[in-house]
Amino acid sequence: MPATLSHLQRLEAEAIHIMREVAATFSKPVMLYSIGKDSSVLLHLAMKAFHPGKPPFPFLHVDTTWKFREMIAFRDRMARELGFDLLVHINEDGVREGIGPFSHGSNVHTHVMKTVALRQALDKHGFDAAFGGARRDEEKSRAKERIFSFRTKAHGWDPKNQRPEMWKTYNTRVAQGESIRVFPLSNWTELDIWQYILQEDIPIVPLYFAKKRPVVERDGMTIMVDDDRMQLLPGEKVEERMVRFRTLGCYPLTGAIESSADTLEAIVAEMLTARTSERQGRAIDKDEAGSMEKKKREGYF
Amino acid sequence: MTETIPREVEASGIRDYLALQENKTLLRFLTCGSVDDGKSTLIGRLLYDTKLIFEDQLATLEKDSKKHGTTGEDIDLALLVDGLEAEREQGITIDVAYRFFATPKRKFIVADTPGHEQYTRNMATGASTADVAVVLVDARQGILPQTRRHSIIASLLGIRHVVLAVNKIDLVDFDEAVFAGIVADYEAFAKDLGFATVQPIPMSARYGDNVTRPSANTPWYTGQSLISYLETLDVESDLREKPFRFPVQYVNRPNLNFRGFAGTVASGEIAVGDAVVVAKSGKPSRVKRIATYDGDRERAGEGEAVTLVLEDEIEVSRGNMLVAPDARPHVADQLAANVVWFDEHPLMPGRMYILRTETDEVSATVSHLKHRVNIHNFAHEAAKCLDLNEVGVCNFSLQAPVAFDTFAENRTTGSFVLIDRLTNATVGAGMILHPLRRAANIHWQALDVTKVSRAEQKHQKPAVLWFTGLSGSGKSTIANLLEKKLHVSGRHTYILDGDNVRHGLNRDLGFTEEDRVENIRRVSEVAKLMADAGLIVLVSFISPFRAERRMARDMMPDGEFVEVFVDTPFEECAKRDPKGLYARALKGEIKNFTGVDSPYEEPERADIHLRTVGREPEELVDELEAWLREKGYC
Numbered sequence: 050m051p052a053t054l055s056h057l058q059r060l061e062a063e064a065i066h067i068m069r070e071v072a073a074t075f076s077k078p079v080m081l082y083s084i085g086k087d088s089s090v091l092l093h094l095a096m097k098a099f100h101p102g103k104p105p106f107p108f109l110h111v112d113t114t115w116k117f118r119e120m121i122a123f124r125d126r127m128a129r130e131l132g133f134d135l136l137v138h139i140n141e142d143g144v145r146e147g148i149g150p151f152s153h154g155s156n157v158h159t160h161v162m163k164t165v166a167l168r169q170a171l172d173k174h175g176f177d178a179a180f181g182g183a184r185r186d187e188e189k190s191r192a193k194e195r196i197f198s199f200r201t202k203a204h205g206w207d208p209k210n211q212r213p214e215m216w217k218t219y220n221t222r223v224a225q226g227e228s229i230r231v232f233p234l235s236n237w238t239e240l241d242i243w244q245y246i247l248q249e250d251i252p253i254v255p256l257y258f259a260k261k262r263p264v265v266e267r268d269g270m271t272i273m274v275d276d277d278r279m280q281l282l283p284g285e286k287v288e289e290r291m292v293r294f295r296t297l298g299c300y301p302l303t304g305a306i307e308s309s310a311d312t313l314e315a316i317v318a319e320m321l322t323a324r325t326s327e328r329q330g331r332a333i334d335k336d337e338a339g340s341m342e343k344k345k346r347e348g349y350f
Numbered sequence: 351m352t353e354t355i356p357r358e359v360e361a362s363g364i365r366d367y368l369a370l371q372e373n374k375t376l377l378r379f380l381t382c383g384s385v386d387d388g389k390s391t392l393i394g395r396l397l398y399d400t401k402l403i404f405e406d407q408l409a410t411l412e413k414d415s416k417k418h419g420t421t422g423e424d425i426d427l428a429l430l431v432d433g434l435e436a437e438r439e440q441g442i443t444i445d446v447a448y449r450f451f452a453t454p455k456r457k458f459i460v461a462d463t464p465g466h467e468q469y470t471r472n473m474a475t476g477a478s479t480a481d482v483a484v485v486l487v488d489a490r491q492g493i494l495p496q497t498r499r500h501s502i503i504a505s506l507l508g509i510r511h512v513v514l515a516v517n518k519i520d521l522v523d524f525d526e527a528v529f530a531g532i533v534a535d536y537e538a539f540a541k542d543l544g545f546a547t548v549q550p551i552p553m554s555a556r557y558g559d560n561v562t563r564p565s566a567n568t569p570w571y572t573g574q575s576l577i578s579y580l581e582t583l584d585v586e587s588d589l590r591e592k593p594f595r596f597p598v599q600y601v602n603r604p605n606l607n608f609r610g611f612a613g614t615v616a617s618g619e620i621a622v623g624d625a626v627v628v629a630k631s632g633k634p635s636r637v638k639r640i641a642t643y644d645g646d647r648e649r650a651g652e653g654e655a656v657t658l659v660l661e662d663e664i665e666v667s668r669g670n671m672l673v674a675p676d677a678r679p680h681v682a683d684q685l686a687a688n689v690v691w692f693d694e695h696p697l698m699p700g701r702m703y704i705l706r707t708e709t710d711e712v713s714a715t716v717s718h719l720k721h722r723v724n725i726h727n728f729a730h731e732a733a734k735c736l737d738l739n740e741v742g743v744c745n746f747s748l749q750a751p752v753a754f755d756t757f758a759e760n761r762t763t764g765s766f767v768l769i770d771r772l773t774n775a776t777v778g779a780g781m782i783l784h785p786l787r788r789a790a791n792i793h794w795q796a797l798d799v800t801k802v803s804r805a806e807q808k809h810q811k812p813a814v815l816w817f818t819g820l821s822g823s824g825k826s827t828i829a830n831l832l833e834k835k836l837h838v839s840g841r842h843t844y845i846l847d848g849d850n851v852r853h854g855l856n857r858d859l860g861f862t863e864e865d866r867v868e869n870i871r872r873v874s875e876v877a878k879l880m881a882d883a884g885l886i887v888l889v890s891f892i893s894p895f896r897a898e899r900r901m902a903r904d905m906m907p908d909g910e911f912v913e914v915f916v917d918t919p920f921e922e923c924a925k926r927d928p929k930g931l932y933a934r935a936l937k938g939e940i941k942n943f944t945g946v947d948s949p950y951e952e953p954e955r956a957d958i959h960l961r962t963v964g965r966e967p968e969e970l971v972d973e974l975e976a977w978l979r980e981k982g983y984c
């Protein structure tokens with residue numbers, strides 16, 4: 050045993066500590082499972098925290114119906130192999146109204162199929178704590194958020210009035226209908242995540258690795274044609290190119306990057322020399338400055 | 351100086367490169383000091399100079415600086431850190447931002463905290479996890495009250511190292527004399543704060559002087575730049591050498607063959623076969639296994655999140671601690687602590703809060719406010735309450751014992767937060783000074799005649815009927831009538847009336863909020879003793895605050911406290927005005943009069959709600975008596 054813990058060992062212990070606090074003090078916790086790399090790390094840590102038991106809470110995927118097909122296949126495989134309790138929620142009202150990113154734009158789509166859908170799912174099951182994989186290094190309003198982040202009955206975040214958070218002594222008390230979003234990866238950076246995936250050999254969706262994929266250039270982003278709901282506009286053509294993704298979301302809203310990195314080592318090497326942030330490939334974050342904060346105040350993760 | 355990002359990191363060499371990263375130590379620091387002294391600008395500068403700003407973020411920064419910037423044509427580096435809309439609009443920091451950066455020598459987590467007094471609690475949040483405080487001072491302004499307040503809080507929270515950043519040195523023409531003056535002032539006042547090191551550095555956050563590299567503008571300063579100082583500062587903790595402490599978080603019992611205690615080692619080390627005791631019960635056992643997902647371990651130490659399996663089946667639950675048998679923590683229900691207060695509603699002696707240690711939770715009353723610290727001269731002043739952002743020393747009396755160390759011995763097991771029982775807000779933080787031995791010396795006398803036997807002799811169920819309502823609402827009238835009826839039917843009763851008690855037991859108390867709290871505390875204690883004697887006690891007190899009524903309820907066993915809300919609207923009371931008090935209060939002749947210039951908080955869930963308007967007292971008493979009979983009180 051080393052005399053002092055390494056950086057990743059400290060981060061791992063902190064995340065496990067947080068998960069156990071939640072399991073011990075809330076009556077109905079849930080872990081949000083978005084299938085991306087951060088969720089994969091979160092899932093892995095949850096398996097560790099409660100070993101030899103299983104995580105004592107379900108995993109919730111809010112399916113917008115526009116995720117990459119490979120994400121859904123990966124999700125179902127992980128649930129099968131690890132045997133965790135998977136809940137999938139779709140906003141059926143949104144489906145009935147035919148809401149989608151192509152027809153309604155990224156804002157409406159994200160609001161209805163993600164934010165509202167999430168609120169529906171949390172209300173339906175009465176969850177009083179929900180884990181998310183957000184990190185403070187992702188975005189400047191996230192850098193301001195507590196690890197235990199209080200939400201009102203309406204799921205709103207009040208960034209100007211957050212509870213003080215001292216040491217590792219978390220205030221886990223909520224009244225009926227209120228809840229807490231919990232972020233065990235708050236202090237991890239993108240590099241830490243990749244380094245941990247490498248160290249622990251954590252499975253991730255193959256879309257993170259470079260491969261020849263059918264893509265189209267649209268609005269300055271490289272969009273993968275994942276199914277036939279994507280109609281080509283005049284002048285657009287589908288090309289097979291070596292690309293990969295730095296973050297994963299709804300396929301029409303997630304930009305691919307040109308890359309030949311097809312191993313974890315190569316991905317980390319590429320990340321170290323990157324000139325842009327990971328969120329740059331996301332349409333929903335670009336709408337306006339402060340847009341992330343606004344979404345979070347409405348209940349987005 | 352800054353991290354040179356490898357241009358072409360070969361994928362093959364990446365594991366070696368990452369191994370190097372892993373071996374870097376981590377330093378956590380915060381920036382603090384008065385409003386506008388340049389804290390956020392400094393962090394922005396650090397991120398910028400360590401090349402951690404991506405192209406898209408830089409483009410956003412340029413756009414933002416045009417819109418919200420405070421620096422004219424230049425980019426405003428503070429906007430990299432002030433991430434909330436309200437912060438950007440007002441040009442101030444409201445809440446702490448946590449940012450991450452690395453140099454070839456070290457990794458850093460920095461908390462940028464607000465200078466504004468209103469948000470002091472957010473500074474405390476950032477300071478609670480930091481090893482070093484960078485205290486900024488505007489060279490033109492010198493030491494300000496917030497500089498002092500933040501320094502005191504940093505010291506109370508156990509921060510041992512301070513960098514005194516004399517900032518905006520560009521605005522005083524890089525004048526050495528200004529720098530020397532501020533350093534002398536700071537050292538004079540900080541000498542009592544117990545910092546191990548205070549390192550002064552002249553700086554310009556805006557232009558980068560002495561931030562990441564020594565500046566040619568300050569040739570008289572020969573010390574290190576901020577970054578090279580932070581890279582080399584030794585803050586190694588000695589928690590691993592301290593006695594073993596394992597606060598139990600979670601009992602892991604997935605099947606009948608496994609019962610493990612999950613938690614994070616707070617200090618010391620443990621190995622398979624080592625003896626431990628359960629802190630609160632003193633029960634001994636040995637460690638049989640140290641279970642982790644990555645296989646069983648031989649040893650574990652400070653900071654590791656593991657699951658311990660013991661040799662024996664002994665009772666241990668969340669909130670208890672497994673500890674070294676030869677160096678045990680304190681176990682007590684009375685303690686003294688330094689407190690930093692975070693809430694608009696002041697801390698008040700007599701009021702009950704939830705005291706939360708890392709894994710334990712218990713109701714606690716402030717039994718005594720010993721003193722408040724004056725942040726200007728550190729004087730210890732007598733005080734009746736602690737207001738928002740004030741610091742003081744309090745004694746606490748807990749409803750059950752907790753296991754703890756002093757904060758000086760162990761930051762993890764020697765601290766707690768205070769939580770409001772109604773709003774669940776985190777209202778204060780405590781750093782434990784020492785246990786109070788009162789509990790150990792005054793043992794409970796075991797009495798042979800019990801409460802039950804006393805009540806049985808009287809053929810009744812003891813109760814405390816608590817009448818609350820505005821002055822003149824009819825509490826005393828109703829309580830009187832009820833007592834008469836109970837008396838006639840052979841019950842043993844007693845009335846505690848607000849006015850009467852104030853002539854004797856509580857004659858030293860006035861009508862300020864603190865005194866009202868103490869008034870209720872004493873009456874609750876007396877009522878409790880009387881119920882213990884087997885009586886039905888009728889308490890007739892305005893008792894305007896929910897928190898105190900709740901405190902009284904919590905002092906009695908379940909079912910013994912009955913809250914009776916005598917509900918008469920203010921207008922009606924003022925009209926009846928049996929003692930002529932409303933007329934005088936409305937003229938301003940009586941201060942702190944409930945309903946006039948002091949609030950009445952209506953019960954949310956009274957056991958009985960009596961609406962008096964349009965009804966005779968006799969009717970109401972019948973109603974009350976019927977309820978009591980139905981519930982088996984008479």
Ligand SMILES: Nc1nc2c(ncn2[C@@H]2O[C@H](COP(=O)(O)OP(=O)(O)OP(=O)(O)O)[C@@H](O)[C@H]2O)c(=O)[nH]1
Pocket residue numbers: 383384385386387388389390391392420421426428441442443444463464465466517518519520521553554555556557
């Ligand atoms: N000339 C000069 N201006 C500076 C320097 N450092 C900060 N400023 C300016 O001082 C103003 C306030 O800076 P901030 O970084 O927002 O101050 P702060 O301490 O973070 O303020 P709060 O967080 O609200 O307490 C901005 O306009 C900065 O550009 C400096 O070294 N030199």
Ligand SMILES: [Mg+2]
Pocket residue numbers: 389390391428442443462463464465
């Ligand atoms: Mg600031």
